[in-house]
Amino acid sequence: MSSSLVRSAGEQVEVPTPGTADLARPPEGAAMNKKGKSGKAGYLFLTPWIIGCVCLTLGPIIASLYFSFTDYSLLASPHWVGLKNYSDMFHDKRYWASVIVTVKYVFIGVPIKLGIALLIAILLKDGMRHMSVYRAIYYVPSLLGGSVAIAILWRQIFGDPGIFQSFLALFGIESQGWLTSPATSLNTLIVLEAWQFGSPMLIFLAGLRQMPQDLYDSAAVDGAGPLRKFWNVTFPLLTPILFFNLVLQMIGSFQAFTPSFIISSGTGGPVDSTLFYTLYLYIQGFGNLQMGYASAMAWVLLVVVGAITGLLFFTAKYWVFYGDSR
Amino acid sequence: MITRRNFLAAAGLASLSAAGLTACSGGSAGGDAKGAANLEVIWWGADDRAAITNSILAMYGKKYPGNTAKGQFLPFGDYFNKLNTLAASNSLPDIIQLNLPNLAAYVKNGLLLDLGDVDLGDYAKASLETGKIDGKLYGINFGYQYLTVMYNTExxxxxxxxxxxxxxxxxxxxxxxxxxxxxxxxxxxxxxxxxxxxxxxxxxxxxxxxxxxxxxxxxxxxxxxxxxxxxxxxxxxxxxxxxxxxxxxxxxxxxxxxxxxxxxxxxxxxxxxxxxxxxxxxxxxxxxxxxxxxxxxxxxxEVNAFFGWGISSKTKNPQAAKDFLNLWFTDPGAFKELGLDRAIPASKKQLDTVSQGATGAIKTMLGFMDSYTISPASQPASPPSIGxxxxxxxxxxxxxxxxxxxxxxxxxxxxxxxxxxxxxx
Incomplete structure (x- = not known):
């Protein structure tokens, strides 16, 4: 649900490539001069989007902020309860269980996913025969990833009895249901997440293929080997793209919903081991009719994701190398 | 080249959708034109149940020319999320399938009609108890539900x-x-x-x-x-x-x-x-x-828990909806279609109709029921906050x-x- 929204939003973002953005940007003075004329027409063309944004996005967002201070139950009209929903979260064991599951999912899943994406992108960087075919194949899981069908497939593969279990049994390995055991269920979902590395991979690939050749030539003249070239040339130039991928993937993973909803049949089980934050929010809102509490949870998520994103931006100046920095 | 700001907007918008998670959408309720009632009916269950229910909806259309009854069904796991959303957006179908944990919440929020005046023929009064809240009948139980032990005979x-x-x-x-x-x-x-x-x-x-x-x-x-x-x-x-x-x-x-x-x-x-x-x-x-x-x-x-029909208090056609329940619980044609799909019938006539020429699982169930007298206690409704x-x-x-x-x-x-x-x- 939410994860696919985010993912598609990420895919529509123009892929930034080193060395091209400065050329594409028009001189600021020219833009200012034309603003008066083109502004109205621009807004006119934007009207359908603005109407959609206000009615379908901003409206519900503001409504949810109001509901977060009420006891809204879906069935009855809301009553103001102040900060009760927010304070209740501190005493709700399941809430904290969902926070822990989500944090594990994000902080283990995203680095693995980005690591795989970068590795495959490096392998695909230099032209090879049927390159576009490989790229397409690696990208397919990302296209399917957010969908219900792939979550159902995952359940068939790693369920109990499941295809993976039968496969291991061929080699005499007895295993439990990978999704039905609380010890392994979240890890199986992390594998599902990491498997959908196609979208960050494409962005890495675009970045890798835009690397200025002269820097490599200079490095070669200085006697740098492949590893040294990667570490001293490729990686620093790639950090803006890594940063970009990291922020988008992290936000997407915090909002992951579909895999757990489908695979655990909407319960987050077994023993809350796959209870994603968003799933608990959904259970509280639509299952337990505590829409006020669910709205408060959504706002806490927004603030936390915003804070972590802000923190990433803050740390960026220490490790992200922009082409325009000195 | 990425500058520090040029994707802040995208990232910000992406995270904002977190707050939009609790947004919901509405549907539409059945309307009437010149006295004709177009009833909407909703239930949970599998395809078999849908086939049975749809054929009774068709019977209703035949018995009351000009009126129609249209059904929709969902798996149990999704049903109440959908129903609660419909209730929130004021677009509940006319006739809704409910169970015990949710009955009181719907009644307390004024979403259900009092069904005290529906003609239910020879339906046993004992089975109605579990559909009552504060002495008023808000849901008509499909019949008796109680626990049994099933075993592999071989x-x-x-x-x-x-x-x-x-x-x-x-x-x-x-x-x-x-x-x-x-x-x-x-x-x-x-x-x-x-x-x-x-x-x-x-x-x-x-x-x-x-x-x-x-x-x-x-x-x-x-x-x-x-x-x-x-x-x-x-x-x-x-x-x-x-x-x-x-x-x-x-x-x-x-x-x-x-x-x-x-x-x-x-x-x-x-x-x-x-x-x-x-x-x-x-x-x-x-x-x-x-x-x-x-x-x-x-x-x-033995405990008889509510599982049956309720009528939305917002229905535009209360009488037509009650006529539908009357058909469901008293019509011999409906009895034949229903079999033992939803419950053990609380009507002697219905039970007799189902017994005629029964085979397979239905025969086993009828034989079992003959072996001793059932008198399940009615399970009281759960408080509205329970769900x-x-x-x-x-x-x-x-x-x-x-x-x-x-x-x-x-x-x-x-x-x-x-x-x-x-x-x-």
Whole structure:
């Protein structure tokens, strides 16, 4: 649900490539001069989007902020309860269980996913025969990833009895249901997440293929080997793209919903081991009719994701190398 | 080249959608034109139930020319999320299928019509009790629902053991499960793990003279009952009557005929409301047998929980909707279509119609019902704040015991503290 929204939003973002953005940007003075004329027409063309944004996005967002201070139950009209929903979260064991599951999912899943994406992108960087075919194949899981069908497939593969279990049994390995055991269920979902590395991979690939050749030539003249070239040339130039991928993937993973909803049949089980934050929010809102509490949870998520994103931006100046920095 | 700001907007918008998660959408309610009623009906269930229900909707159209009744159905897991959303957006269908945990919440929020004046023919009054809130009838129960013990007849024969004679208590059935596992071996266990099955839990409580809730909406059981419950199932697991943790996990987490070890041939006995017997027989290759539910210190744990039709208080066609219920519960044609799909009929005429030429699972069910007199107590409605929490808490505590994360004592305490908080006590 939410994860696919985010993912598609990420895919529509123009892929930034080193060395091209400065050329594409028009001189600021020219833009200012034309603003008066083109502004109205621009807004006119934007009207359908603005109407959609206000009615379908901003409206519900503001409504949810109001509901977060009420006891809204879906069935009855809301009553103001102040900060009760927010304070209740501190005493709700399941809430904290969902926070822990989500944090594990994000902080283990995203680095693995980005690591795989970068590795495959490096392998695909230099032209090879049927390159576009490989790229397409690696990208397919990302296209399917957010969908219900792939979550159902995952359940068939790693369920109990499941295809993976039968496969291991061929080699005499007895295993439990990978999704039905609380010890392994979240890890199986992390594998599902990491498997959908196609979208960050494409962005890495675009970045890798835009690397200025002269820097490599200079490095070669200085006697740098492949590893040294990667570490001293490729990686620093790639950090803006890594940063970009990291922020988008992290936000997407915090909002992951579909895999757990489908695979655990909407319960987050077994023993809350796959209870994603968003799933608990959904259970509280639509299952337990505590829409006020669910709205408060959504706002806490927004603030936390915003804070972590802000923190990433803050740390960026220490490790992200922009082409325009000195 | 990425500058520090040029994707801030995209990232910001992406995170904002978190706050939009709680947004919901609406539907449309049935309207009327020049006196013609176009009823909308909604229920949960599988395709078989949809075929049965749709043919009765068609009957309604024929009996009341000009009127129509249109149905929609969802799987149980999605049903109440959808229904609650429809209720929130003021677009409930005219006729809605409800169950006991949700009935009171709908009544308290003024969403249901008083059905006291619907003509129900010879429908037994005793079965109506469970659809009443504060003395008024808001839901018409499809009929009797009560727990039964189902067993694999071939495996029982193979074991050389005899099914416990009624009345048999919970321990007698447990001991039988232990014996079955010993005799059969080869990874076949005596019983399915029903420690997360809320109907079995309600029956267990009834047999102990307790219940889920009292008629005034208060908790009617205590922590000790819950601890004893988890101890019962843990004890059976320890004695080898039911499969150990990992093997029982799928059934405990999800329930249902398809994943019940009874169906997969891994257990001989399972417990389920009698109306699910047809569904079980459909997926089981061998003939299943039926036995009355176990007894306890206070007798048989028979309890009739509401599962039936309600009418939306916002309906534009209250009379047409009531006519539909009249047809459903009194028309011989409808009786024939219905069979035993949703309940054991509370109408003698309906039961007689279904009995004519009965075969297969229906014949087994009718034969079982003839063997003793049923008189299930009515299960009082859960308080409005409860919803699906009994099932949720029961399941999570049962899962934790299976995974050895909680002892039966801790599980009982966890379940009870959650239910107590949900009931506001």
């Amino acid at each position: 495996l029982v024969t193979k074991s050389g053991l005899a099914v416990p004679k009624d009345p048999a208590d919970w321990n007698a059935w447990g001991d039988f499960g232990v014996e079955l596992a010993k005799k059969l071996g080869n990874g076949v266990y005596g019983m399915s793990d029903n420690s997360a099955e809320s109907n079995t839990w309600a029956s267990w409580l009834t047999s102990r003279g307790k219940g889920l809730f009292s008629t005034d909406g208060k908790l009617a059981h205590d922590e000790g009952d819950a601890v004893a419950w988890y101890q019962y199932w843990s004890g059976l697991r320890d004695r080898g009557a039911i499969a150990p943790g990992a093997e029982s996990q799928t059934y405990v987490s999800n329930g249902g005929a398809a994943v019940d070890p009874l169906t997969t041939g891994k257990s001989v006995i399972s417990m389920s409301p009698i109306v699910q017997f047809q569904g079980y027989q459909k997926v089981n290759k061998v003939p299943l047998g039926l036995a009355p539910c176990p007894t306890g210190p206070s007798g048989r744990g 699906s929490k009994v099932q949720d808490s029961l399941t999570r505590a049962a899962e934790a015991v299976l995974a050895k994360k909680l002892s039966p004592e801790q599980a009982g305490a966890q379940y009870f503290s959650e239910i107590k908080a949900a009931a506001g006590e």
